[in-house]
Amino acid sequence: MAIxxxxxxxxxxxxxxGAAFVPTFLRRAAWALDQPAAGARKKVLVAIFQRGAADGxxxxxxxxxxxxxxxxxxIAIPExxxxxxxxxxxxxxxxxxxxxxxxxxxxxLFDARHLAVVHAAGSPDSTRxxxxxxxxxxxxxxxxxxxxxxxxxxxxxxxxxxDATPFRAVAFASTTPCTLMGAAPALCTQDLGTFHLGGxxxxxxxxxxxxxxxxxxxxxxxxxxxxxxxxxxxxxxxSTLQRIQMDAYQPENGAAYPRGPLGRSLQQVAQLxxxxxxLEVAFAEAGGWDHHVNEGGVKGQLAGRLxxxxxxxxxxxxxxxxxxxxxxxxxxxxxxxxxxENGNRGTDHGHAHAMFVLGGAVKGGKVYGDxxxxxxHQLHEGRDLALTTDFRDVFAEVAMRHLAVKxxxxxxxxxxxxxxxxxxxLG
Amino acid sequence: xxxxxxxxIPANVAxxxxxxxxxxxxxxxDVERVRRGGIxxxxxxxxxPEKIDDSEVDRKxxxxxxxxMGAAELMEDFxxxxxxxxxxxxxxxxEGNAAATPSEGGASMQAESPMQPAMEDGRPRQIxxxxxxxxxxxxxxxxxxxxxxxxxxxxxxxxxxAAKGVDKWLLTSFEQDAxxxxxxxxxxxxxxxxxxxxxxxxYLDNWxxxxxxxxxxxxxxxxxxxxxxxxERRGLNENYGRELMELxxxxxDGGYTQHDxxxxxxxFTGWTIDRxxxxxxxxxxxxxxxxxxxxxxxxxxxxxxxxxxxxEVLQLLAAHPSTAHFISLKLxxxxxxxxxxxxxxxxxxxxxxxxxxxxxxxxxxxxxxxxFNSQAAFRAKVKSPFEVVASSLRTLDGETDGGAPLMMxxxxxxxxLFLYQAPTGxxxxxxxxxxxxxxxxxxxxxxxxxxxxxxxxxxxxxxxTPADDGQTVLDELARRTLGGSVSxxxxxxxxxxxxxxxxxxxxxxxxxxxxxVVAALLLGSPEFQRR
Numbered sequence: 001m002a003i004x005x006x007x008x009x010x011x012x013x014x015x016x017x018g019a020a021f022v023p024t025f026l027r028r029a030a031w032a033l034d035q036p037a038a039g040a041r042k043k044v045l046v047a048i049f050q051r052g053a054a055d056g057x058x059x060x061x062x063x064x065x066x067x068x069x070x071x072x073x074x075i076a077i078p079e080x081x082x083x084x085x086x087x088x089x090x091x092x093x094x095x096x097x098x099x100x101x102x103x104x105x106x107x108x109l110f111d112a113r114h115l116a117v118v119h120a121a122g123s124p125d126s127t128r129x130x131x132x133x134x135x136x137x138x139x140x141x142x143x144x145x146x147x148x149x150x151x152x153x154x155x156x157x158x159x160x161x162x163d164a165t166p167f168r169a170v171a172f173a174s175t176t177p178c179t180l181m182g183a184a185p186a187l188c189t190q191d192l193g194t195f196h197l198g199g200x201x202x203x204x205x206x207x208x209x210x211x212x213x214x215x216x217x218x219x220x221x222x223x224x225x226x227x228x229x230x231x232x233x234x235x236x237x238x239s240t241l242q243r244i245q246m247d248a249y250q251p252e253n254g255a256a257y258p259r260g261p262l263g264r265s266l267q268q269v270a271q272l273x274x275x276x277x278x279l280e281v282a283f284a285e286a287g288g289w290d291h292h293v294n295e296g297g298v299k300g301q302l303a304g305r306l307x308x309x310x311x312x313x314x315x316x317x318x319x320x321x322x323x324x325x326x327x328x329x330x331x332x333x334x335x336x337x338x339x340x341e342n343g344n345r346g347t348d349h350g351h352a353h354a355m356f357v358l359g360g361a362v363k364g365g366k367v368y369g370d371x372x373x374x375x376x377h378q379l380h381e382g383r384d385l386a387l388t389t390d391f392r393d394v395f396a397e398v399a400m401r402h403l404a405v406k407x408x409x410x411x412x413x414x415x416x417x418x419x420x421x422x423x424x425x426l427g
Numbered sequence: 428x429x430x431x432x433x434x435x436i437p438a439n440v441a442x443x444x445x446x447x448x449x450x451x452x453x454x455x456x457d458v459e460r461v462r463r464g465g466i467x468x469x470x471x472x473x474x475x476p477e478k479i480d481d482s483e484v485d486r487k488x489x490x491x492x493x494x495x496m497g498a499a500e501l502m503e504d505f506x507x508x509x510x511x512x513x514x515x516x517x518x519x520x521x522e523g524n525a526a527a528t529p530s531e532g533g534a535s536m537q538a539e540s541p542m543q544p545a546m547e548d549g550r551p552r553q554i555x556x557x558x559x560x561x562x563x564x565x566x567x568x569x570x571x572x573x574x575x576x577x578x579x580x581x582x583x584x585x586x587x588x589a590a591k592g593v594d595k596w597l598l599t600s601f602e603q604d605a606x607x608x609x610x611x612x613x614x615x616x617x618x619x620x621x622x623x624x625x626x627x628x629x630y631l632d633n634w635x636x637x638x639x640x641x642x643x644x645x646x647x648x649x650x651x652x653x654x655x656x657x658x659e660r661r662g663l664n665e666n667y668g669r670e671l672m673e674l675x676x677x678x679x680d681g682g683y684t685q686h687d688x689x690x691x692x693x694x695f696t697g698w699t700i701d702r703x704x705x706x707x708x709x710x711x712x713x714x715x716x717x718x719x720x721x722x723x724x725x726x727x728x729x730x731x732x733x734x735x736x737x738x739e740v741l742q743l744l745a746a747h748p749s750t751a752h753f754i755s756l757k758l759x760x761x762x763x764x765x766x767x768x769x770x771x772x773x774x775x776x777x778x779x780x781x782x783x784x785x786x787x788x789x790x791x792x793x794x795x796x797x798x799f800n801s802q803a804a805f806r807a808k809v810k811s812p813f814e815v816v817a818s819s820l821r822t823l824d825g826e827t828d829g830g831a832p833l834m835m836x837x838x839x840x841x842x843x844l845f846l847y848q849a850p851t852g853x854x855x856x857x858x859x860x861x862x863x864x865x866x867x868x869x870x871x872x873x874x875x876x877x878x879x880x881x882x883x884x885x886x887x888x889x890x891x892t893p894a895d896d897g898q899t900v901l902d903e904l905a906r907r908t909l910g911g912s913v914s915x916x917x918x919x920x921x922x923x924x925x926x927x928x929x930x931x932x933x934x935x936x937x938x939x940x941x942x943x944v945v946a947a948l949l950l951g952s953p954e955f956q957r958r
Contacts, residue, residue: 052848128665128685129673131851166863174841175854176862189864194839197870207928207939208874214924214948215870221916222953226809226861231953234863287848292632292664343662344635 043326043403044273046282046316047152047179048262049138050309050333052290053130056353057339057385058302059103060117060367064096067374071340075297075347077101088298093117097367101298102306105314109358113365114317114324116425120352120369121389122335126381128349130290133334138178140392140412147413149182152281154411155399156184165278166237172265172284179283185233186281190261192268193246196238212238244275255319258311262286266316273323280403286312289333293344313358325360328402328426332391338383339374351384355394357425361402368423393421401426430803432768437802442466443910444805447958448762449473449794450572452818453910470794474611474787476571484569491557493599498625498706501596505550551595556831558599559844563829566817577610577786578602579813580761585621585675586852587630589845593703594630598845601626614754614784615745618675622741623709625700627667631850634699636664636692638717663717668692670850672744678756681749687724693717694728694736751779755789757855762793764807765856771798806957809857812840814958815869819876819950820884822908828883836872836881841865861956873951877943891942897925900941901949908949917952921945 062068063079078089080098090098091107097119099107109115125142127133136142140151149157156169169186171177180186189195197215198208212235219231249271257263265284272279288305295302313331317324336353352372358364372378372386380386396417399405408417436444442461446453449470461469472479488494493501565575582602589595605624609617621627628634639662668691672683697716701707711734720730726743728736744750755775759767771793778792779785793799810818816837820827827833837844841860847853854860879885888907891900901921905913925941949955 126685129669129679131673131849132679174843175859175865181858186862187864188862195864195867197867198874210924210927211874211944211947213927214920215951217923218914218917218920218948218952221920222914224953224957226857227866227953227956230861230863230866234867237863238867292666293635343637348664 041276041326042278042280044279044282044328045152045398045403046266046269046284046327046329048284048286048313048329048331049134049177049179050289050331051130051134051285051287052333053133053335053337053349054289054333054353055291055295055302055337055347055350056119056333057336058295058297059100059306060093060119060354061090061098061100062096062119062371062374063090063092063098065371065374067339071374073341074345075295075300075341077297094367096371100303100306102303103310106310106356109314109317110365114358114360114362116357116362116364117367118355118357118369118389118394118423118425119367120372120385120387121355121394122333122352122387122391124387124390126351128335130334130349135178137332137334137391140395141414142392144414150177150179151395151411152179152283153182153184153186155403155405156186156281157182158405158407158410159403160184161278161280163278165240166233167240167272167277167279169281170269170272170279170283172261172268172282177283177285180281185229186283187233187237191264192241192272195241195246240277244271244277246271251315251319253318253321255315257315257319258308260308260312262308263312263315266312267319270316270319273320273327291337292342292346292348295341295346313356317358328357328359328362328398330358330394330398331356336385339379339385340383351380352387352389353385355391357394357398359402361426363425363427366425368425389423390421392417393423397422397424397426430764430768432770432798432801432803434802435797436800436805440805440910440912441800443912444800445469445794447818447910448799448808449576450821451566451575451814452821454821455907458910467795470573470791473571473573474790476574476611479570481570484564487564487568488561491560493554493557494561494603496599498596498600498708500706501551501554501599502593502704502706505554505596507551554599555589555595555845556834558602559834560829562813562844563817563820563827563833566813567820567825567827567829573790574607574610577790578607580758581606581610581617583847583852583855584757585627586847586850587626587845588848588850590848591630593706594626596706597624597626597629600624611787611790614750614779614786615742617786618745619738619741621675622671622695622737623698625703625706625708628698628700628709629703631667631670632664633667633695634703636667636696636698637662637715638693638696639663640717640719641715663689663692663696665689665692667695671740674850674852676744676753677747677749678753681747681753683724690721690723690728691740693719693721694723694732694740697734698737745784748776748780751784752776754784755779755793758789759793760855761808762790763796763799763804765858768798771796806954808958809860809956810958811853811855811860812837812842812865812869813844815840815872815956818955818958819873819886819908823886823904823946823950824888825876825884825886827885830883832882833884836868836875839865839868840872841868866956869956870951873949873955874947877947877950878939886946888942888946890940893941895941897922897941897945900945901925904942904945904949908946909952909954913949913952913954917949917954921948924948 058077061077069076077100080092081089088101091101091104092098093110106115123133123136123142125136138150139147141147166187169180171180171186171188172190173188174190176186176188197212216235219228222228251267257267262284269282286309291301320327332355333353335349335351337347337350342348370388372388376382378386392412392415396408396412399408399411442458443453445461445466446457569575587594587598587601589598601624605620609620665688669688671691672681673679677683697712699710699712701710713733716733718731721728723740723743728739756772759772759775763771775789775792779789782788798804816833819825834844842853875881905911925944928944
C-alpha cells in the first residue's frame with residue numbers, strides 16, 4: 001500500500017500537475033505517508049435507497065385509519081391479529097401503525113428501541129417522475145435539476161479528512177449514485193469481493209503485479225484528469241482489500257444475511273467498518289418497488305422485496321453488535337405511491353412515504369412525524385399520502401446529530417435548516 | 428484549460444477521429460479509404476446502409492434462430508418457467524395480464540447480479556443473449572457501421588428493460604422492426620414505430636391504460652348485476668405519456684405540464700397489445716379509448732378522433748422545437764462531447780427543423796461541423812463498455828461468438844445491455860461510466876482479452892516472434908489500437924514492463940509473448956478508454 005502511494009508521489013509528483021490540479025488522492029497520500037493508518041473509530045452513515053418508489057402505506061401500515069382499508073380493497077394489510085395463529089397481519093407498533101408482516105425481523109429492533117420510523121416523509125416537489133425525484137432526493141435540492149453534486153458528497157466536502165482513505169465513501173452500485181457524485185472521491189463497486197486485478201484475490205502472480213504496476217504508472221502520469229484520479233483510488237483500494245481479506249469474512253453473533261445484492265452490500269459494509277479502513281459513508285441500493293401491477297398484500301411482490309429488505313437490515317444490526325453504537329442506517333425512496341390501489345391491484349406514483357432510521361444512537365421504538373390522514377380532502381392532490389416531514393429535515397438531523405456537522409448550509413443549498421423542524425429521532 | 432473548438436484536428440489523426448465516432452473502431456482499411464476518398468464520400472455511403480453489402484455478417488446472424496422468429500413464435504418456443512400461483516392468473520386472459528407474474532413483474536426488476544434472476548430463469552434468456560450476439564457481431568464485423576452506431580443510440584434513447592414481464596420476448600422485434608429500419612430515417616417515423624411497438628406499449632404500461640370514463644357508465648354502462656371487468660377498474664395510466672415527452676421528444680424542460688401528461692395519456696387510451704400472452708401486435712381498441720376532446724400543449728384535439736388522437740400527438744411532438752433541440756443535443760453529446768458547444772447543437776437543431784427531423788441530415792450537419800473536427804473533440808468521449816469491447820475486437824482482429832462471457836464483461840464494466848431498468852437509458856457521459864470499480868473492470872477486461880481468457884472470444888492479430896524488439900511490437904499495436912497516437916507516459920510504462928518481464932524468473936508471464944503483454948497494457952491504457 002505504502003509502495004503504491006509512494007510510487008505516485010515519486011513518479012508523478014505533485015509538481016507534475018502544477019498548482020492548479022492536485023488530485024485529492026495525491027494530496028491525501030502525501031499526508032498519509034507520515035501518518036499512522038486511519039484506525040480511529042468514526043461515525044458511519046449507511047444510506048439505503050429503495051429505488052422505484054416504495055409503498056410506505058403498505059410498509060408501515062396505518063391500520064388504525066379506516067380510510068386505509070376503503071382505499072385498498074384488495075391489497076391492504078389486515079390489522080394486527082388478535083390471537084397467535086391467526087392469518088398474517090400487520091405487526092403492531094403503537095396501536096395505530098403496524099409493520100408489514102414480511103418485516104417481522106425488524107420488529108424486535110423496534111421493540112428494543114433501536115429502530116425508528118418517520119412516516120409521511122419525502123420530497124415537497126410533486127414530480128412523479130422516478131428519475132427527477134431520485135435526483136432531487138440524492139442532490140437534496142427538490143425542484144432543482146442543475147445541482148451538480150449529491151448531498152453526501154457535499155457532506156464529505158464540508159468535513160475533509162486529511163487522513164481519509166479510498167473507503168471513506170463507498171457506494172454499492174454499478175454506477176456512482178447521484179448521492180455521492182461530486183468533488184469528493186467515492187469508491188463505487190457492486191461487490192468488493194471482486195475488486196482486484198487479474199483472477200486471484202489474495203495471491204496475484206508476479207506477472208499480474210507487474211502489469212498492475214505498469215497500469216498504475218501510465219494512469220498516474222496521464223493528463224486525463226478523470227482517469228488519472230479515479231485510477232489512484234482504484235489502486236489504493238486494491239491494496240487495502242488485499243490486506244483485510246474480503247472473502248474470508250465471517251459474520252458475527254449468528255447473523256445470516258439474505259441472498260441478494262442488499263444483503264451482500266450490507267455484509268461488506270459491516271466488514272469495512274470492523275476493519276477500520278476509514279469508512280464514513282456507505283450507500284446501498286434496494287430496487288424493485290415499482291409495483292403498478294399486482295403489488296400484493298400480505299403476500300406477493302412487495303412482501304417478497306420486504307422480506308429481503310428487513311432481513312438484510314436485521315442481519316447487519318446483529319452482525320455489528322456493539323459497533324452499532326457508531327452507526328446510523330437511513331432508508332429512503334424517491335416518493336411513495338397512490339393511497340388508492342389502481343385497477344391492476346397495484347399502486348401508481350405517489351407522494352410521501354416512510355423512512356427507517358436504525359442505529360445505536362437512535363431513539364427508536366417510535367413512529368415519528370405528524371399523520372396527515374387519508375380522507376379525500378387530506379390526500380395530496382386528492383390521491384397521495386400528504387407530506388408532513390421534508391426529507392431534508394431527516395437528512396439534516398442525521399448530518400448534524402450523527403455525523404456532527406456544525407453548519408449544514410452548504411450541504412443543503414437553498415434550504416434553511418432548522419433544528420426546530422427535526423423530528424428528534426437522534427436526540 | 429479552455430476547450431478549443433476552432434483549431435482543426437491534425438490531419439494525420441482526422442480520419443482516425445472521424446472513424447472512432449462513426450464506427451465501433453477504426454480499421455486500417457477504412458482509415459485508408461477515408462484518407463483517400465475524403466470524409467464526405469465515406470459518410471454518404473454510410474448514411475445509405477441499404478446500398479452497402481453486408482451479406483457476410485447477415486449470414487452469420489442467420490444462424491441465430493431467435494433473430495428470425497416473431498414474438499408469437501418466441502413465446503411458444505421459449506416459454507417462461509412454470510408460473511407460481513399468483514393473482515394474475517385469476518384475471519381474465521383476454522385482458523392480457525401476461526406481465527403480472529411474480530417472476531417477471533416488479534419484484535424481480537431490480538438490477539442485481541449481472542444477468543439478474545429474472546433473466547437467469549428459463550429459456551427466454553437465450554433470446555436476449557442472441558440479441559446481444561447479433562449486436563456484438565454487427566458492431567465487430569458489419570459494414571454498416573454508422574447505422575449500427577445509431578441503432579445503439581436509439582435503443583438507448585428509447586430504452587426498454589428486457590427483464591420486465593413479456594418484454595424479453597418483444598425486444599427482438601423492437602430492435603429489428605422499430606429501431607433498425609428507422610435508425611437513419613425520419614424521426615417521426617421512428618417515434619411512431621416505437622409508440623406502436625408491443626415492447627414499448629408493455630414497458631411503459633400504455634397497454635393497460637383505459638379511458639377514465641370507462642367505469643362511470645354512460646353509453647357503455649354495464650348492467651348493475653355484473654362486476655366490473657378488469658379494464659374498467661384500470662383507469663388511465665400516465666407512464667407512457669410522461670416518458671414520451673420527458674425522454675423521447677421534448678426533454679424534461681421542454682415546456683409541458685402535468686396537465687399535458689394527462690391529456691396525452693388520454694389520447695393514447697386504447698393503444699394496446701393484441702393478445703399479449705401470445706405475442707400479438709399493436710391494436711387499437713375503441714371501447715377503451717377516451718373519445719372526448721383533449722388539449723395538448725395548447726393544441727386542441729377534437730373529440731371522436733379515435734386512434735388518430737395518438738398519431739396527432741406524435742406528429743405534434745415530433746415537430747415541436749423542443750424535440751428538435753433535445754434530440755440534436757443528445758446526438759451532439761454522443762458524437763462530439765459530453766457538453767457540446769452550443770453552436771453545433773444549434774446548427775443541428777436548425778437542420779432538424781428544416782428537414783422535418785431527417786436524421787441523416789442532422790448527422791451530416793454534426794459530423795461535418797467545425798466543432799466535431801476540432802482539437803477539443805479529439806478523444807473527448809469516454810467509450811461505453813460496449814464500445815470498449817467492440818473496438819478491441821475490431822482493432823485486434825477479434826473472433827467472437829458474442830456469447831454470455833462477453834456479455835458479462837460489459838456488465839462488469841457497468842453496462843448491462845438491455846437491462847437498464849429506467850427509461851432514461853444509460854447516461855452518455857464520462858462521469859457515469861468511470862468510477863474506481865468500472866475502471867478496474869476495464870483493465871481486467873484488457874488482461875483477459877489479451878490473454879485470450881474470455882471463453883468464446885480470441886484475438887487473432889498477427890503475433891510477434893521473439894526476435895521482434897519491444898519497440899516494434901509497441902509501434903505496431905499502438906497503430907492498430909490507438910491510431911498511433913499514444914502518450915509518452917504510456918509508451919514508457921509499456922516498454923518498462925517488457926524490460927522487467929525479462930527479470931521474472933519462472934514467473935507466470937515468462938512464456939507469454941510480448942504481443943500479449945503489450946496488447947493488454949494498450950487495451951487497458953487511458954488512451955484506449957476514449958474515442
